[in-house]
Amino acid sequence: MRAVVLVGGFGTRLRPLTLHRPKQMLPVLDRPMIEWVAGWLGANGVDEVVLSLGYRPEAFTEAYPDGRCAGVRLRYAVEPEPLDTAGAIRFAARAVGLDRADEPFLVVNGDVITDLAIGELVALHRARGAEATIALTPVEDPSRYGVVPIGPDGRVEAFIEKPDRASAPSNWINAGTYVLNPSVVARIADGRRVSIERETFPALVADGALYALQSDAAWVDAGTPATYLSVQLDLARRTGWQPVGVAVDPSATVEEAVLAEGVSVGAGAVVRGSVVGRATVIEAGAVVQDSIVGQRAVVGAGAVLEALSVVGDDVVIEPGRRLHAELVPDPSA
Numbered sequence: 001m002r003a004v005v006l007v008g009g010f011g012t013r014l015r016p017l018t019l020h021r022p023k024q025m026l027p028v029l030d031r032p033m034i035e036w037v038a039g040w041l042g043a044n045g046v047d048e049v050v051l052s053l054g055y056r057p058e059a060f061t062e063a064y065p066d067g068r069c070a071g072v073r074l075r076y077a078v079e080p081e082p083l084d085t086a087g088a089i090r091f092a093a094r095a096v097g098l099d100r101a102d103e104p105f106l107v108v109n110g111d112v113i114t115d116l117a118i119g120e121l122v123a124l125h126r127a128r129g130a131e132a133t134i135a136l137t138p139v140e141d142p143s144r145y146g147v148v149p150i151g152p153d154g155r156v157e158a159f160i161e162k163p164d165r166a167s168a169p170s171n172w173i174n175a176g177t178y179v180l181n182p183s184v185v186a187r188i189a190d191g192r193r194v195s196i197e198r199e200t201f202p203a204l205v206a207d208g209a210l211y212a213l214q215s216d217a218a219w220v221d222a223g224t225p226a227t228y229l230s231v232q233l234d235l236a237r238r239t240g241w242q243p244v245g246v247a248v249d250p251s252a253t254v255e256e257a258v259l260a261e262g263v264s265v266g267a268g269a270v271v272r273g274s275v276v277g278r279a280t281v282i283e284a285g286a287v288v289q290d291s292i293v294g295q296r297a298v299v300g301a302g303a304v305l306e307a308l309s310v311v312g313d314d315v316v317i318e319p320g321r322r323l324h325a326e327l328v329p330d331p332s333a
């Protein structure tokens with residue numbers, strides 16, 4: 001099976017980390033996010049991935065020059081301008097002929113880390129004679145997702161993208177994994193931005209042609225600071241992941257933390273519940289708590305980062321400075 005992976009967004013919610021790198025090239029346990037996605041697809045029988053690129057495409061083409069990523073073959077479709085999710089799918093599908101094939105293809109949001117069983121989704125798609133079938137996952141607060149109530153046979157009754165929390169009719173949300181018949185591509189208008197969530201799925205619902213499968217497999221959209229942090233702490237805990245090539249002073253405290261290669265932590269410093277990128281220096285007595293630090297940064301002696309602060313690549317935090325829920329550099333400035 002072939003899959004289109006959407007990786008062309010600007011990663012706005014993860015700024016400043018995404019000012020220079022696309023979201024899906026950010027590390028998750030020191031391995032680019034896209035490799036987790038490609039590895040999961042490969043393990044589920046996908047042999048070719050079409051990367052739907054927009055923002056900073058060279059980050060991907062340079063990282064995988066031989067066109068292979070985590071064991072799967074890569075192809076690239078670079079949009080001339082951002083076409084939004086359905087526009088991007090149309091563009092990528094046409095670029096490699098998925099719209100003319102005689103079998104369905106997969107589409108995946110490139111920031112989803114999961115072990116959802118794709119075979120079950122494809123099986124339901126075929127059994128129902130669906131035009132499109134999407135995976136659903138349960139979440140506590142559905143308001144930042146696509147909310148998807150279904151009938152007893154799995155037929156989708158409505159697709160409501162990012163509703164108010166109070167009006168969300170269900171806690172089951174779009175998990176960002178779809179099986180699409182080639183005919184879906186013909187439904188997507190050419191030459192303009194089209195959102196699959198706001199336009200194409202509601203049109204399929206109106207035709208009774210959209211089905212969904214509820215899954216309780218592990219699932220995270222790693223596209224916000226809170227989830228980008230928590231998915232790594234969870235994976236590290238679950239898999240017993242250990243950092244390599246780091247220099248931690250014996251008097252420092254490192255707990256529930258993900259340190260990438262080349263990180264150093266000075267005397268008496270504390271890193272807890274946090275992720276620290278490659279070759280970053282945490283100086284003596286600094287505290288990094290529930291926060292994210294990019295690569296090659298310096299957290300000066302005695303500085304304190306807390307409450308989901310995010311420090312970008314190459315940033316120097318002066319000694320003694322205190323960051324509480326702050327972004328540095330401030331992407332809105």
Ligand code: GDD
Nearest residue numbers: 006007008009052082083084088110111145146174176221
């Ligand atoms: N090529 C391309 N072009 N890719 C895009 C574009 C575009 O114009 N816009 C967004 N993307 C990519 C992003 O890089 C990301 O991998 C994926 O499409 C989804 O975009 P997000 O910005 O992460 O969307 P979201 O998280 O707010 O919501 C989506 O995902 C949720 C589940 O994770 C929606 O599909 C929701 O319905 C869903 O619940």
Ligand code: MG
Nearest residue numbers: 109111221223
């Ligand atoms: Mg997302």
